[in-house]
Amino acid sequence: MSSPEDRQEALEEHGLTETQDGFVLSLRGFRKAAQRARALRDQGDQEAARMLALDPDDPVRWEYARCVQIEAFHDEWYESEF
Template sequence: MSNGARQEALSRHGLVETEDGYELTLAGFRRASKRAQDLRKQGDPEADRILALPSDDPLRWEFCRCLAIDAFTTEIHGSGI
């Protein structure tokens, strides 16, 4: 995967790479929140607890950041990197 394709994947998942790791964008938060809703429908108790928190709660943002990183990593591994 080229650097350009990697940057596109980061953007698609709503992540920005920083010196300290990955930060979640607002678009990434929204996308990951939808994923969390899907997980809740599948009976995931952690997703249910997290979605009960207000949208500005740092724990909810961190959970969504982890979901976005997981989706990004899955895409990267699927690309052959």
């Protein structure tokens, strides 16, 4: 079983901070999400293409990026647990 420190390290790797209100995305996380979104767009994902077309300051793009990083963290964390 992984430790809380391992979990925190994984969160930081994805550019996320966990608060009482949920996950907050850092600039580093936003950049990583953009890389993931470009890969998804290249695979034909229309949602990723629409999000990448938005201005980087658009709150919708930031929310999309946050969701991408939460999903990546979740997949990595729970795959390592089982």
